[in-house]
Amino acid sequence: MTDTLAAVSPLRRRMIDDMMLRNLSPATQRSYLHAVTKFSRYFGRSPDRLGLEDVRAFQVYLVSQGISWPALNPTVCALRFF
Template sequence: MADATPAVSPLRRRMIDDMTLRNLSPATQRSYLHAVAKFSRHFNRSPDRLGVEDVRAFQVYLVSQGISWPALNQTVCALRFFYGVTLNRAEIPERIAYARTPCKLPTILSAEEVVYFLEAVPSLKARAALTTAYAAGLRASEAVSLKVTDIDSDRMLIQVRHGKGAKDRTVTRHISTCS
């Protein structure tokens, strides 16, 4: 019986090893591998046989296809890593330009809208969790993994453990109470 696992090319194996050595998250590794594979398929050539002009042409192609700015920049990061680290061609990454992400102002709820939203939550437990998350500016994943022991109500601190990028941080909010 033949092994069902597809063979990994030496170049792909080297990139995986480079990413593992630098402790890139599994999601980042998948994203980088996907981006480099897509780049290679676009030109139907091994990516180590492509150069900076090919990268530029690929970026132009992606923009013409309506790729989002964050997705384009993730592809740029992948290609910069591939050329700079895996291929050790230090002159190339600095020539691969990031896209400038258009600045958009976030939608900010008024105090009345926030109160109206929170009062609409029927469960007291869910309302307390949402109020804490909103007041502390927590991401959804941070709020979900929050433990009672992470909240220091005496000092008005919240310890966020393994937040974005697996980083810990301390959140402080000075909540004024008006009578």
């Protein structure tokens, strides 16, 4: 195991493994991980401690910041996948 893999949380490792199982492209994997990280940082909690209302609140926040649908859609897909 490399140092990079050792630093990955079990939750992130599981998400990466699940994305690989579904044969998602590396670009999609990076996008999904980035979206879940932004979601988690917005609330200051681990994403596994957040619920559906938090997802909705995050989407409302992003729209209030002027995000376009083409930019929002990958985040919606990532959170649905997560």
